[in-house]
Amino acid sequence: VNRKKIAILGNDSVAWATAIMLRSQWSPDVVEVILITETSEHKDSATSIGKKLRNFHDVIGIQEQNLLLQTSSSFQLGILYQGWASPQQHYVFSSEPAGLAFEGNEFQSVYTKLTQGNQPYAYDNYSLSAVAAKMNRFAHPADDPQSIYARLHYGINLDLTAYCLMLKNIALNAGVSEIVGVVDAVNCSTENGYISSLRLTKGDIIGADLFIDCSEERTLIGNSALNVSFISEPIDAVFDRCAIGSIASNHAQEPLTWLSTVESGYIKKIPLHNRDIIAYHYSTHATSDKQAQDLLHRLGASEIYFATKKYGHLDKYWVKNCVSLGAAAACFHDLSVSPFQLALNSIVLLSDLLVSFDFFDSIGAEFNRKVTQEVACLNIINELHFYLAKNNSEVLSQHYKNHFLSAEAEHKLKLFESMGRHSVLAEDLLTSPEWASFFIGNGIVPRTYAQPLDAITHGMLFEFSEKIRLAIVAAAKKMPTQAQYIRNLHAKNNGQINNG
């Protein structure tokens, strides 16, 4: 058998996750996987990610308890948005479908009718995940679908710094080889333009059949022989710089991710078990690094570093025998959907599509089609976040004086505003209940509700919704705090890593 070789360039979680995925799918007799790490530096960082991470871990065999033990990751039941659509705005975005359907009518529609009367409660009061998160409670979803706890939808506030090391250990133990070195030349075949090898500064030549670029510099995919363009989205460039620091803590805070607007940008706080990672995204036209640093210091952050992000994405992600993933493929603001989730989706897709090393054009075309769709969806989500915050931010307000909302984002917004309906595409990254949580949280309540609800009195619907709300509050109160829950989990496993 002619053993094939896959060379991955990068040293972040995406690179190592890709290596593990491919190593787990291909027999070592058939495929060798190597990873070229150009730098050993790991800046402290975190992200929050939902079910996709668990699905990915199921495939590659990572157990959640090990993730919690080996990293400072914590649980997350929602994202708390503060001050986006208005200074008073405060809502928890949850993946849990709010409330319950009433005689076949979605709860969102019930809520819309209630808002036309006297509805004192915010939409997130009907999500157990959101209510529990605000009360700093956590539990895993119940297996019994009849239990109220089966409603819970959770994600992970992921300690990317430690997670990367964890993945690296797994990958190396699984037989992935690491080569430390900096690429200084990309050699392409004169016949077909495929990448044939990489030359490292120390002189080594690394040949491979498939090259995967996870480098932030797009070292491989940016090679002129591959003819790939980078596309910048105007809205992404508004907040062009980021200051990141950490705040030490003794235990996990509320199982939430925090996203708050400040005058010339927004702050994302991800509470981990031993520290909070705090990132301030701002416009260099309105805020200096010194001002950003002062703000983070006031919030208690230390070890601050700065990053200038080049937001945007490639026009193709798989060209010839080179695939771009993670930072090499796209760079996005981390708002409702983590860019890491997009990277995981791409890793799974790559694994599905890589059925041989014949590199049929159809495979690359399918990969590009799907990633392009997901990138477009993520763009729409982020665009709407910023658009709905424009009246509350001078920087965004200025931007939207010169730019329009994209047609697809405007369609989604107007469809919800007018009729409370969702335009959910096949590849959408948010579900209909998540879109409802997003729009209503941003103060967009539809003009109308489902017509069959005309037959139901406001009083009946209020009573129905109150039963749900009160049951949720009662259920949340019975849940342990996140810190207790994690302590219990560790105690149950005696703090031992389960290699099962």
Added chain:
Amino acid sequence: MKTERIQKIIIVGGGTAGWMTAAALSKQFLGLPITITLIESEAIGTVGVGESTIPHIRFFNQFLGIDENKFIAETKATFKLGIAFKDWGSLGSHYIHPFGPLGHDINGADFHHFWLRQKMAGANQPIDHYSLAATAALAGKFQHPSENTELLASQYSYAFHFDAALYAQYLRTYAETKGVIRKEGKISSAQLNADSGFIEAIRLDSGELMPGELFIDCTGFRGLLIDRILGVAFDDWSTWLACDRAIAVPCEKDAESLKPFTLSIAHKAGWRWRIPLQHRTGNGHVYCSDYMSDDEATSILLNNLGGAPLAEPKMFSFTAGQRKQNWTKNCVAIGLASGFLEPLESTSIYLIQVGIQKLLDFFPDKHFAKENTAEFNRHLDAEYISIRDFIIMHYKENNRTDSDFWIRCNRMAVPDGLAQRQKHFGDCGFVDDTQYGVYAAVCLGQGLIPKSYDQKISRYPIATVERYLENIRAEIKTSVEAMPLAANYIHDILGRVRSS
């Protein structure tokens, strides 16, 4: 709010589409101040589309609250586990498109890759042998799928063959009981709003003016409202779907009666269907008039009946295609008024059902928000195109050289999306989960054998793969042997209905 609600709905045209729509709307808006009027004329016959269905019809009946056994008795229905295709890929070939999966997937690899691997190692078991639905259909067996999802006997679905005229009659009774008003009459003209072009009323040939707020065109091929009055153009797809005529004739039951599948036999310029009902067999011949005369087509049909004809052959002319907008202004086209695709995959009633379901999902108010209309049209377009491409694929993927018609089909250029999907399947057996039907079963059945299977499964030794496939065949054989004959199963159901 309530003044913005639609309160007068006019459905023009009875038949399957008209009465399915009337039944669904009457169920959805029961108890609300909405008047639903259906106008039809005894003098205008119905096409009586689609005696053969796909499993989704059960969801429609469940939505209406129709008892399945009673439905079977009233509409002379039989069960259906798939569609058998004979002579399609090549003369003498035979396969089933089953209502259920092929084998079981392993660790994310689709089953058909295991089958391909074995085939490439020299085995020659038809793919049908790994489908419980296909095996049971060919054996004439049927029982309801098990509710225990752990069992193989739960891994299939089912649909019905039924008498479309009886179904329409059944739904008429249902709808009228729920308040739908039936009006006998023909449409002579319409009154449009001078500013908006919306339909304000339609005039009957009796001179009576019927005002409405929402008009639903179920007038079949004529498209009385959507085409003749509102002038929405038709997108002609006959470049790819060249068949333009059909002849239908019922005949007496034969020995093959009550076998739970629809039979589609390819002929030299089209194909012939056979649909077993309780009381008769439905037969038809779909053909391309460029390659076959009406007389020859009629002769082929009549010479191949399994029993004596019960009526004179009935001929239809059609053009495959779809309205450029299925909903325009305040008029929605459902059924043949919205488009026509030959019933090769039994999708005629399904497309009616999708139109109704989407109308309920995007039911308007008097504002007729354009985003809402656009979203409805987008969903319908996606359904039509998905099914269109699936049907085109049956024609394109043929290896017949016995007639000019089939040679032309094989050589035709197909829509880009389909071409890419077919190339991808042909290269490496890739199937996108969002594709219509059991895609691999049809591709393989038509003779499109991928060049390569997913090489990742080479980590399983060939002996393991063979054992795995053999176990599935054995498991299916055992399950099918334990199933009753479909004829007996229906007989028992009818007995229970009579005694109740």
